[in-house]
Amino acid sequence: MRKPMLMLLMAAVAVPxxxxxxxxxxxxxxxxxxxxxxxxxxxxxxxxxxxxxDRGDIxxxxxxxxRETRDLRRTERQxxxxxxxxxxxxxxxxxxxxxxxxRGNWRAPFRYTRWNNxxxxxxxxxxQRYWISDPWRYRLPPARGFQYVRHYDDVLLVDTRxxxxxxxxxxxxx
Numbered sequence: 001m002r003k004p005m006l007m008l009l010m011a012a013v014a015v016p017x018x019x020x021x022x023x024x025x026x027x028x029x030x031x032x033x034x035x036x037x038x039x040x041x042x043x044x045x046x047x048x049x050x051x052x053x054d055r056g057d058i059x060x061x062x063x064x065x066x067r068e069t070r071d072l073r074r075t076e077r078q079x080x081x082x083x084x085x086x087x088x089x090x091x092x093x094x095x096x097x098x099x100x101x102x103r104g105n106w107r108a109p110f111r112y113t114r115w116n117n118x119x120x121x122x123x124x125x126x127x128q129r130y131w132i133s134d135p136w137r138y139r140l141p142p143a144r145g146f147q148y149v150r151h152y153d154d155v156l157l158v159d160t161r162x163x164x165x166x167x168x169x170x171x172x173x174x
Contacts, residue, residue: 090139
């Protein structure tokens, strides 16, 4: 009788602990939105404190703004970690959506060149007419300051300010 009761008690304690979210669990869009709203609110309160001119209020509002900003950064890091793009996410999608990647023969007014990461290329190779306007359609990771460029069947991630190739996806299109 003691053993089954002990087992039930252990299970009752273990199940809720396993079901509780941890710091590394996936953050929701709502939590991220709420943290951003809190930072905006703290900035507004800091501006109001500056208008009132009380040093104690200003100091306290600065502290609170720093605290909220730190929480927002932590939430963003966790969110990015849990929703991170994997480098080859597009490969699985391409296997099941062949039509999206079959864009026929594509020719440019220049010869094909096999580029490597770090290469410097002329602006004619990454002009706006060669940009991939919707990388999400092909399940490419976000560009974040760079531009995806089609070069025959390859895709290049290019730093358009410096003309450097950041990443090469060879044989991307069929």
